[in-house]
Amino acid sequence: MKKSTLLLVGFLLCLLQISTAQTIIMQEDFQGGALPAGWSITTNADDGGWNFGTNTDLQSSSFPISSHTLMAATNDDACNCDKSEDYLISPSLDLSSFSYVFVSFASYYYHLTYQGATELATIEASTDGGSTWTVVSEVPANSGDWETKTLDLSAFAGQSDVKIAFHYNDDGGWTYGWAMDDVEVFEPVVGVDISVSTFLVGKYDPTPTFIGFPKYFNDNLLNLKAHIFNQATEPITSFDISWTDGVNTYNESVTGVNIPALAYYDFYPTNSYTVLDGSQTITFNITSVNGGASEISTTNNSLTFSVQGVQMNPDRKYLAEEGTGTWCGWCPRGAVFMHYMRETYPNQFVGIAVHNGDPMTNTTYDSELGISAFPTVEVNRKTSIDPSELESDFISRMTTAPVATVSGVALYDQNTNELSVKVTTNILQALSGDYRLSAVVVEDSVHGTSSQYKQSNYYADNAAGPMAGWENLPSSVPAAQMYYEEVGRELLGTFDGDAGSLPASMNAGENYSYTYTYTVPSTINVNHMWVAVLLIKHSTGEVMNANKLEWELGTGVGNIPETASVFVYPNPASDQTFIDLKLTASTDISVKVVNNIGQIVASNEFMNLSGNQILPLNTSNYADGIYQVMVKAGDRTYIKKLIVGR
Numbered sequence: 001m002k003k004s005t006l007l008l009v010g011f012l013l014c015l016l017q018i019s020t021a022q023t024i025i026m027q028e029d030f031q032g033g034a035l036p037a038g039w040s041i042t043t044n045a046d047d048g049g050w051n052f053g054t055n056t057d058l059q060s061s062s063f064p065i066s067s068h069t070l071m072a073a074t075n076d077d078a079c080n081c082d083k084s085e086d087y088l089i090s091p092s093l094d095l096s097s098f099s100y101v102f103v104s105f106a107s108y109y110y111h112l113t114y115q116g117a118t119e120l121a122t123i124e125a126s127t128d129g130g131s132t133w134t135v136v137s138e139v140p141a142n143s144g145d146w147e148t149k150t151l152d153l154s155a156f157a158g159q160s161d162v163k164i165a166f167h168y169n170d171d172g173g174w175t176y177g178w179a180m181d182d183v184e185v186f187e188p189v190v191g192v193d194i195s196v197s198t199f200l201v202g203k204y205d206p207t208p209t210f211i212g213f214p215k216y217f218n219d220n221l222l223n224l225k226a227h228i229f230n231q232a233t234e235p236i237t238s239f240d241i242s243w244t245d246g247v248n249t250y251n252e253s254v255t256g257v258n259i260p261a262l263a264y265y266d267f268y269p270t271n272s273y274t275v276l277d278g279s280q281t282i283t284f285n286i287t288s289v290n291g292g293a294s295e296i297s298t299t300n301n302s303l304t305f306s307v308q309g310v311q312m313n314p315d316r317k318y319l320a321e322e323g324t325g326t327w328c329g330w331c332p333r334g335a336v337f338m339h340y341m342r343e344t345y346p347n348q349f350v351g352i353a354v355h356n357g358d359p360m361t362n363t364t365y366d367s368e369l370g371i372s373a374f375p376t377v378e379v380n381r382k383t384s385i386d387p388s389e390l391e392s393d394f395i396s397r398m399t400t401a402p403v404a405t406v407s408g409v410a411l412y413d414q415n416t417n418e419l420s421v422k423v424t425t426n427i428l429q430a431l432s433g434d435y436r437l438s439a440v441v442v443e444d445s446v447h448g449t450s451s452q453y454k455q456s457n458y459y460a461d462n463a464a465g466p467m468a469g470w471e472n473l474p475s476s477v478p479a480a481q482m483y484y485e486e487v488g489r490e491l492l493g494t495f496d497g498d499a500g501s502l503p504a505s506m507n508a509g510e511n512y513s514y515t516y517t518y519t520v521p522s523t524i525n526v527n528h529m530w531v532a533v534l535l536i537k538h539s540t541g542e543v544m545n546a547n548k549l550e551w552e553l554g555t556g557v558g559n560i561p562e563t564a565s566v567f568v569y570p571n572p573a574s575d576q577t578f579i580d581l582k583l584t585a586s587t588d589i590s591v592k593v594v595n596n597i598g599q600i601v602a603s604n605e606f607m608n609l610s611g612n613q614i615l616p617l618n619t620s621n622y623a624d625g626i627y628q629v630m631v632k633a634g635d636r637t638y639i640k641k642l643i644v645g646r
Helices: 332-344 363-369 387-397
Strands: 023-028 040-042 051-053 071-075 086-089 102-108 120-126 134-138 147-152 163-169 177-187 194-204 215-217 221-230 239-244 249-254 264-267 278-287 302-310 318-324 349-355 376-379 383-385 404-413 418-427 435-443 487-492 511-519 529-537 542-549 564-569 576-594 600-618 625-633 636-644
Touching (some): 163 177, 215 387, 318 332, 318 387, 332 387, 349 487, 383 387, 404 529, 418 529, 564 636
Antiparallel strands (some): 102 147, 120 134, 221 264, 564 576
């Protein structure tokens, strides 16, 4: 496969709502499975340009097309030929008796870039039989599956010989394609007619896209969004709105707007909604359009949205194991939503990135998890979802009481590099059968300098819509910019949990523990390491509960308590490295760098540091060679070898 298959996310689509009183000028649904009568094609391509059939007839490996009955499509991925001049041209249309003319069509097009070429789809019109063409508009890229697009052709109203062309241009490269269906040229109803096409109670997700879930946690503050549509020819310049949750009612007047014919307007009411417990219906209504002008219809001026307020169970945790890889161009979406969940629900969300096909891959973990479509998240090893569905799924699961809690203690001895993890489960409901404990070593901020650490990015140049800033990054993000979070490093025991780690029968109120030991390799930055602990029902493989453990320093030589953990990276270094500290208490820190003949080449002191600290060390003036980094924290001195080379 030359490029990644399009992976579609279930974003909300705002489809066109058009009054039945409109005048139809021309319709074509391509159900004949061939070029319709009166239509024509011009092309430089050797596959005929535009072709007709089902999605399976017309798609290819990197341009899969969702089903949509019979359709028209041009597929540059399959052809890899000259599709710079692929025109699908309508019959001549007599628009002399119309004042307003629009075209709508179902579109499957993403405006993607590959190997420097960016595809382009345009709607064009001709008044001289097709000798010359005027670009009416570029076709917007889809944000989800098939979408209905509507464009204004009123500049050509009054003309007696108008042809409309659907023009695909592959920019001289090997790009993807465009599929379309259900073309309709029409004059909208004349007059004033506003409608509420969608109404949501919710918030922005990290992409950012405004979302509305059926459930939210009680007492959350939510915003409201109404997607308003002008269904007729008269511009909408003002209206009044009211909304109510059944307890409180809010009113606003909206003035100074200009919503043209068949255009949308997003309106956000000023007041927020505080989530009430239980099922609530919020109603949104529009009145007094254009100062009270008579509307063609008012039946579409109101919509409702139902929200259920729920309470989070404090004992419930949520395990999300995300299949990802640096080669996966859609996986930035996984990184965005996993980061959002970790930051929004730090005490309940246990996220692990399970890498595939890159230097961070743990082969056993990747194979056992068994994800084949990337990015995909396995929730509690029971349900597969797209990362964009994480928060909605999280809210739906976090209200039920778990059968047990999982906790523990992780001790790290940096003198031996041994990590000891004691996993404890507290039984809340009597259990019988094969239940097991398990643990996973996880590392944050994993960074590498080789080309295998660069991240493929299909959101570059806004090709697939906004994605929390990834649209502003290149299609291949350099390794130097990439730090990978929550990387699953090592399974302690087996993926399915350790047989015998728990008895076959357990009563409510009982506690059981199981201990793992692990020698941490030098490739893991222990200061960014943590442990996920799991309770697994072996018969189904479902994770019944989980938790996160931050490790503590164990006892050093001579039973002197450790005060710090020290990690130096990158190592070898060229112009800069970092001293990464994890301090158990507030401590004065001194740093000395000594070369191989005992000379001090750098020294510095830092007063009263605590917690996790990262201290930069400029090595640009160091000669190539081996150095000792001596870090004194309290009464203890830690020595790390540093290699400088260019």
